Amino acid sequence: MKSSCSGVILAGGLNSRFSGSNKALMEIGGKPILSRICEVFHALFDEVLLVTNDPLTYAGWDIQVVTDLYDFRSSLTGLHAGLFYAARPYIFVTACDVPFLQKEIVQLVLAQIDPKADIIVPQTRAGFEPLCAVYSNACLKATEECLGRRQFKIRDLFERVRVKTIPEALLRQQDPELVSFFNVNAPQDRLKAEELLAGKEVGPAYDGTGGSRTARTYPP
Helix, strand or coil, X not given: CCCCEEEEEECCCCCHHHCCCCHHHCEECCEEHXXXXXXXXXXXXXXXXXXXXXXXXXCCCCCEEECCCCCCCCHHHHHHHHHHHCCCCEEEEEECCCCXXXXXXXXXXXXXXXXXXXXXXXXXXXXXXXXXXXXXXXXXXXXXXXHHCCCCCHHHHCCCCCEEEEEHHHHHHHCCCCHHHCCCCCHHHHHHHHHHHHCXXXXXXXXXXXCCCCCCCCCC
16 A cells, blocks of 8 residues: 555644644653654555655654645645645645554555545544545545535545545454544543543543443554
């Protein structure tokens, strides 16, 4: 898959719930979230892109930094930039605030790449996971059409292209607790992430799974 897909990390958010602190550089278990993602991406992709509007922050990182081509910020503008700059026909996209992204989940999504589909996206009982998904370069034009209409949600793109979903049962075979979809979106999420690493009982690791369970211990 290294020859056909680029890895894209979106780091263009405002981090408003963290008083402007950069979530990508936030440490979980003593390691920045971005480092955790890069470990997975560098093992799977020859080309790794980081989309940000603050490129100097990442000057020392072993990663290709690109910026949005549109003035307004949204996940869709970040996706557009990834598609525009990527040298491969597909991109795998993630957010910069997912500390437990599992290599096996990424490999599963990549294995579902199909020339008859433009988007390959996990789907759980909580809905689609568009920031743990593959997009073909055929999505670039459709993305520009959405942005031209001031439609800023990635879900708006789904109406314009061919979508292939990956069911939850298959996802759980590789990531039983779906912890790959856990994101640090607020201060309480950071605390929960630390508790997950410590193997404490903190309830569901992922809000969309329903019911509580004991969290397993994740590697530091």
